[in-house]
Amino acid sequence: MTVAADPGADPGVDPKSDLSGRGSVGDVVFRGLAVAAASLILVALAAVFIFLGIEGIPGFNVDAQHYAGQGSFLGLVVPLLFATMYAAVLALIIAVPFSVAIALFISHYAPRRVAVPVAYVIDLLAAVPSVVFGLWGAVALGPYLVPAHAWLAEHLGWLPFFDGQPSGNGRTLFTASIVLAVMILPIITSICREVFAQTPRLHEEAALALGATRWEMVRYAVFPYARSGMVSAVMLGLGRALGETMAIAMIASPKVVISLFIVGTQNPQTIAAHIAQGYKESTPDRLSVLIATGLVLFAFTFLVNAFARWIVARGRAK
């Protein structure tokens, strides 16, 4: 942290400056290795597109029976894509307020000796494998939330989200999106925490000196400064939620359907969960359909992530 690399003083511009000439073979080889490794990344990403393309593109148009009863590729992928976004947005709605609050807690509210262990605990949450979250959601959290499902369906049934027969085992999109929220919470929290901590000290002190309460200081000094960072944190969390597979595959009992109803036994299925549940498939046509939906997921998350990066870049340019 203390020693920032100085781009002006790049010592490595000229390997030929080795006067003795010794080691120049080593230099060439080593440099070659480094370039090769870096280029391999380029090749690998190109390969991802090419091979997914070769195997997936036939999946756009195969026999109608391979589209899980939906008749055509669009008929299958549109509901899946809808469910993917729907689950991710639900998770974000739950996770974002908590993430921002916890980030604030760590950066501005908690005393230092509390903040450090708290940050560690949140990082620990990020280390838990997704399949363990899925197991916990399906076996522990889901059954626990059954009364909540019934209550929501009974009292808030006039909302399309809760309008219907509630599930008796809690394996619903409602439970899954809570688990998804817990899973994306660490990533959003850690980015928000970093941008909050970067607020210029003078801005904060100036606000406090003018008589602002702590909340007013946060609102008028920290938030405006951190806005673009917060937006990109949310977008990155969204990207993570879109691609997350196991929580939904393990918890929500699925159906390929466009529906807002989240507390019942037939939940809209996401792309990733749909692919995961076809893991035993071996019919080539069915497999290429799955790969084609994967291609759509990849393209979609790529757009979301690119948008997030664009926001960061714009924030930095200001």
Added chain:
Amino acid sequence: MSNIDLSNEETTLSHATLPRGAQWLVGVAAIALGGLALVLGMGIVGAVVIGVLAFLIGYPLWALLVENRRSATDKLITGLVWTAFGIAVIPLIWLVYMVVARGASVISPEFLTYSMRSVTGDEQGGLYHALMGTLIVTGIAALISIPIGIMTAIYLIEYGKGNRLAKAITFLVDVMTGIPSIVAGLFAFALFTLLVGPGTRFGFGGGVALSLLMIPTVVRSTEEMLKLVPDDLREAAYALGVPKWRTITRMVLPTAIGGIVTGVVLAISRVIGETAPLLVASGFNPNMNSNAFDDSPMMTVPVFIFTQLSEATAKGVSYAWGGALVLFVLVMVLNLIARIVGTIFAPKTGR
């Protein structure tokens, strides 16, 4: 004369404030209310909810009455921030408790050394095959990712600083970070379907899929560590006539080695729990398979957990918890190693 007027209450700079320790007073009252709810039979969750709500409403309300609206808002937000933290910790504690409590009763020498080969009904099975599979697949991923990741980071920091290829690579590493894990699995599956034959699921495929997820993490963390190495060190080496590659291998890498190892171990701990790519790329197999290049599926612990849960039997669920505990311990041990290495080799920047 007018001086006397200034000491009048309306012109003092301070206003009425809550007594010191007011939050503790409200806190005790809130706990008492929660306790009352418990006595009245609301259940422990209801009691806690009532206690927290009482504090969240009572404290700002008191501030509103005695102080002003701004102060009340401030206190409300402070309360909410603390509550948010408290709520976020619940899933973690609950999850760790469940994994340890449910998993510990399943773990036995048999569970760790048997596979699920022709296990039916209530016969004793185990996850030996899955554990070995996880170690093999993760090992392959590490063997592929560590050299590529570290060399790429060396290129980005030592050779390509600011040139066009380096910028492109930085961007692509960003893109790789965002690849959904299941897409990485599909890629490996598609690749080996073309190279080997349709429907190929085997250990090496899983390793390739995981390495796609691991490389960006290794590049990122190594890059950060190499940036921390002071340029003085490099310049001193050049001044002594040391060739650049010797400078990197003898000066730069040893200086940064602690951070690099930490980053690599954390990257391993991240991919060891990946499920979706392995489900697609290395598949499901109840038998022991120790050959990653053999054209047959290789079982892994995450896939074991997933498939045991989908059995939907009491035994399946308890085996899933056993697998979860094994996986959890693996991940925590790796995290602990990373932390220990990190503290042992903490960068001594000397400034």
